Amino acid sequence: MPQTSARAPERARWDRRFGAAPTLAALSVLALTACDAGNKQATADAAHVRVEAATVTSDVVRASATGEIKARVESDLSFKISGRVISRTAGVGDHVMAGQVLATLDPTEQKADLESARAAVASQEATLRMTSSVLTRRKALTQTGAMSQQNLDSALQQYQSAGKDLEAARAKLETAIEALQQTELRADADGTITDRDVETGQVVQASTTVFTLAHDGERDAVFNVQESAISRTVPQSMEVALLSRPDVKAQATPREVSPALDRSLGTVRVKLAISNPPAEMTLGSAIIANVVLARRERVSIPWQSMFSKAGKPAVWVVDPDTKITRMKPVIIERYDASRVVLSGGLQAGELIVVEGGQFLRENQSVSYTEESTR
CATH class of the missing domain: 2.40.50.100 (RNA polymerase II/Efflux pump adaptor protein, barrel-sandwich hybrid domain)
Known part of the structure; x- marks a missing residue:
């Protein structure tokens, strides 16, 4: 029997003990490779977004209105x-x-009336002088008994009548003078x-x-303000400026709010007393008043971070620990030029997505860099 045949059982035993090792090692390598590839693929699938930390700032509620400079007193x-x-x-x-x-x-008619009134006064003055002379003579004659009391009484009546006629003529003269002045x-x-x-x-x-x-004298800033704005608390002092030159400013205080509503415009007239108006604020100048109605703490976010959920405003927020997204409803108070002021829904420090949110879904893993947060 050949030697190789004698060693066959020993080789078989070796193969049974160690022959599977290379196979297990190969499978382990493949498994590790697959896990690594899966992690890389998961990382590649994570959306990259830009986020911003919600911050609470002092929100100033302002209102503005345009009007004009008018005199405090005007005469028609x-x-x-x-x-x-x-x-x-x-x-x-x-x-x-x-x-x-x-x-x-x-004044032609008034001058003619004046001349006539002057002539009437002159005539009545002459009559009064004549009746006065007659009365004086009759008094003397009555005292000597040469004239009766009846004649004296008649002269007295004529004198008194002449005096009344003179008063009436003088009154007409004053009226004629006044009428001429009124031209x-x-x-x-x-x-x-x-x-x-x-x-x-x-x-x-x-x-x-x-x-x-x-x-001449004191000046007012006059505005026609929407009735709804009057319901707010009007500050005791505000700033007005020329519409054409905003650098020309003055302080003003509320002086008068009309109790009547202009129904055609739906506005109420408001007058502000201007303290020491600059020379440039001439009568009729167009002005603008900037009023601070309230100061309060509010969260404001960029407008591009706004989305909607079930027809209501919402934003994407990111959990900084898990980097998982979720959509969070918010309450909008108003819109400014580039930001949205919120009255509820977000807390200071929460991370909101400000770029890339259109590609997100609930509970999605995202990536962002530290430079992306503010």
Whole structure:
């Protein structure tokens, strides 16, 4: 029998003891390789997003309104009598002094009435002098017995009647003088003409406004504000600025809120008293008032972080420990230029997805770098 045949049982025993080892080693290597590949694939599948830590900041609630500068006191000037305008000496924008003539009516009729009234006064004065002389003579004659008491009483009545007629004539003279004066429309104060509704040759009626005069002195900022805004607490001091030059500013305080609503506009007129207005804030200047209505702590987030869940606003948040996402509903208070101010739903420090959220799903693993958080 050959030698090889004698060793066959021994080789068989070796194969049974160690022949499976290479196979197990190979399987172990394959398993480790598969696990490593699986981890790499899981890492590759994790979405990379940019996140931001929600921070609480002081939120200032502001409101603004546009208006114009007006005089604290304005006068509507009108003629007290009717007539035809023969001259106009002032226009819009002119600064006038108290007593200055602004326009004149044709005084022909009033001058004629004045001359007639003066003549009547002169006539009644002459009559009074004559009756006074007669009364004096009759008193003397009555004292000597040369004239009866009846004649004296008659002279006294004539004198008294002449006195009353003179008073009436003088009253008419004063009326005629006043009527002539009323043919001239004069400024009632120092100020600036802000409106005019009269031309030379025009016939105007009594009490029809022909000029509006803004008195010199204190100035108001006048606004037409939506009725809903009036329900808020109006601050006791606010800043107004020229609309064309925001650097020209002044402090103002509420002075008057109209009790009546302009139903055509749905607004309420509000007047603010301006303290020491700059020279640039001239009458009629367009201004803007910036009002701080409230200061409070709020979370604000970038608008691009906003999504919706079941039709309601929500954001993606990331658990910093597990790096797992979930969508969290939030309550929006208002929208600013580039951020959304929240009144609830997020706490300070929570990580919100601000970029890449459109590709996320619930409970998804994500990756982000430290540089991505703020």
